[in-house]
Amino acid sequence: MAEYVHRNVEELQPVLNELLQTDICQNKEVNSILKRITSYEYNLAGLKKTKQDFVAYAIYLLQLLELIKARRKQMSAKVSKKQFDYVILNKCQNLLSHATFRFPGDVKLWGTFIKMCEKYNIRNRISKISGRLLQLHGNKPDIYIFAANNELRHVGSFVRARNILLQGLRIHPNYVSLWIQYFRFELIHARKMAFNKRILSEDSQSSEKPGEEIMEIDSSIDSIISGSLAMAVFDSVVTRFPLDVDIYVGMLVCCQDFHGYY
Secondary structure (H helix, E strand, C coil), rough: HHHEEEEEEHHHHHHHHHHCCCCCCCCHHHHHHHHHHHHHHHHHHCCCCCHHHHEEEEEEEHHHHHHHHHHHHHHCCCHHHHHHHHHHHHHHHHHHHHHHHHCCHHHHHHHHHHHHHHHHHCCHHHHHHHHHHHHCCCCHHHHHHHHHHHHEEEEEEEHHHHHHHHHHHHHCCHHHHHHHCCCCHHHHHHHHHHHHHHHHHHHHHCCCCCCHHHHHHHHHHHHHHHHHHHHHHHHHHHHHHHCCCHHHHHHHHHHCCCCCCC
16 A cells, blocks of 8 residues: 555655745645645545545645645746646546546536536546546436536537537437527527627628638528527427427527527
């Protein structure tokens, strides 16, 4: 056990060394940090490790990172940001990855992992986490909504968000909330395309000649901007749920968020 702990502590030793060398922390503080890290590592080396052991360790390291950032701003000397941030964030990712592997049924834990990646702009990891979450919890329809929202909010991918919702609907075709979210996503997509078209139009007007390529793009997205995809979802809902008032109310609420757009 001691050898395992020593090896893991050594991974963070470069950070501790640089804290001293750059005077971000004094020797007494670094020794205190080293003791805390060693204590957390011994907790994880034990046989009865808990979810909280992983999460508490990750939270401590993130708090340490925020302290480093705050002191770094106050210092006039240049301090290697990459050295600190990469080592600590990589360690936190490993901790939460191991936690979700050990406690895969804890959906809240997966959400904690995603929030950390969002806060520190580790967007490429979010899609991987969502994909793994869907593999493990595909029997829960709300997970598809959660994963699609993550793709849209944190990664910015309408395509992947839509594909997740469609996957969910294939498995849970009668789950009303999935249909409502799918309808809302198509409205969001239409609004985004309208914004992009306006930007393209402004760019073309500022140039000497509006290009044929821009004109082709305009014609190809007009149907999307008009809400045709959202209406196709609505038509599918009418066919599948002709007498379900709740789903129509839910879609009406979605439309209110876009009041004045159409």
